[in-house]
Amino acid sequence: MRRRNFIKAVITGSLGSIISGKADGYDSKKKYEKSCEDTSGPAVEWRRKIPVRYEADVAVIGGGIAGVSAAGAAARSGAKVILVERFAVTGGNLTSGGVGSFCGETRGQGEVFDEIVSSLEKFDAIAEYKPYSRENQSRIFDHEILAVVLQELVLRRSVKMLLHTRFVDVLIKGGRISECLLCGKSGQEALRAKQIIDCTGEGDVARYAGFEVMKGRVKDGLQLPMSMMYFVREVAEDKAGPQLAEGWFEPVRSKEDLPMTSVWPNGPGGKALKVKIPMFDSTDTEGLTAGEVKGRRRMWEVLDYFQRVRKKDWRFDHCSPIIGIREGCRIAGDYVLKVEDLRAGREFEDGVAKGTFYLDGHKPDDEKRTYILKKSEMDVPPYQIPLGSLIAKDGKNLMMAGRCFSADQLSLSSARVSTSCSMMGQAAGITAALCAAKDAEPRDIDASEVKREVVKRGANLEI
DSSP: OOOOEEEEEEEESOHHHHHOOOSTTOOHHHHHHHHHHOOSSOOOEEEEEEEEEEEEEEEEEOOBHHHHHHHHHHHHTTOOEEEEOSSSSSBGGGTTTOOOEEESOOSSBOHHHHHHHHHHHHTTOBOOOOOOOSSSOEEEBOHHHHHHHHHHHHHHTTOEEEOSOEEEEEEEETTEEEEEEEEETTEEEEEEEEEEEEOSSSOHHHHHHTOOEEOSOTTTOOOOOEEEEEEEEEOOGGGOSOOSOTTSSOOOOSGGGOOSEEEEEOSTTEEEEEEEEOSOOTTSHHHHHHHHHHHHHHHHHHHHIIIIISOOOEEEEEEOSSOBOSOOOEEOBSSOBOHHHHHTTOOOTTEEEEEOOOOOOBOTTOSSSOBSSOGGGOOOOOEEEEGGGGBBTTOSSEEEOSTTSSBOHHHHHHHTSHHHHHHHHHHHHHHHHHHHHHTOOGGGSOHHHHHHHHHHTTBOOOO
16 A cells, blocks of 8 residues: 655634735735734634655646646756646636637647647637737637646646646745645645745745745736626527616616727637726635625616617627636746836847737726826837746745745736746756756756756747
8 A cells, every 4th residue: 555645734813914026126925924913803723644655856836828838847857746726628718718818829838739720720719920019919718618628738748637626735945935735626735846936927926935935016006907708699680689787787878988898709609898996805715805896887778788788689699618817916026127127128148028018007096998007118029027026035845936936026927828837837947857857946957957957848038
């Protein structure tokens, strides 16, 4: 019989107060320590032996485009990889969130992204390639087919997927994350890995470890606004008409009252609609709940306007199961990418990924199509993302990729798009695999070695 390893976990305090952050430069580690000392409120002590069911060289927590790219790249490097995803499919915002569009340049992102695009083309499920420009910002694809493409990509590379599995907490020994605690249908279990990559989008691994994170704009901590995606079908005129029941919600009756709403094609006879939902905290349990509720209400209020006022022959089809999050928490890294770096088109000695998208920072405190910057200030030249922005400064074996990488808010508004997130994931996966093979830490790896491998695998880092 196989011997089962066990660990003991002890959690004390109010989890909600432990994991929330506030603004740029906010130190969640100090808040964690303070919450453990605070005995004024209710508290519980929880103890249980948990089996160490999984062991790997590299554990990737979060299966969005950054997580899939990290897992795929690490596996190609020969590492034993486990990918943990809370939903039924990988892809994050692109699949579960219903965002069927790659923003930014879709060529030269690296071999993982190339394989994704190639597979979508075989399904005839992606628009024709056009070089990125402000006039050609995005490339539409079928998000349901992408879910299958991503699944098969990681399986072909022998990545072990754990779906319907929640990341719960970490254990730290000597500054290293020794185990990640998970909970799936088998119950609570532990994952032991040499290297961890946080691709949760909200920086969950770092936050639960008590590492420093940054969130929102400096003056009030407000994050870039979320968006709700939903879908309609074009039907015959005699089958159209309003669907919102009388007395429900507060339907929009004029164009002036519309929130920011985007509409684009979604296959034959279909449309995708995106509605801006500002001022909810995606890293807070109650905040995210309220955002989801508001999003679904706003969805119907806006749809009623198109059906009743604009006389669109649209029938509601479905809504994405999760709201689209632009900004959660950004993890403080060895280097914090700044908007000045983007505007200068900066090249780094340890540059391992590239961004091209404009500074798409929607104002976080209103629902209109308003931006933080003037239109004349939004364009940036191509810029590099350094390896230092993918290494958590408070941990010895934690990296990050995707929208929780180390950057200020305006830098994130550009680099958060799927193409750049995929490049970050590939670089983090390559680095983590090198660390596992050499029994080293990320900051001990020669960045030029990572950079050479990134370029060898098809990433265009030229700016």
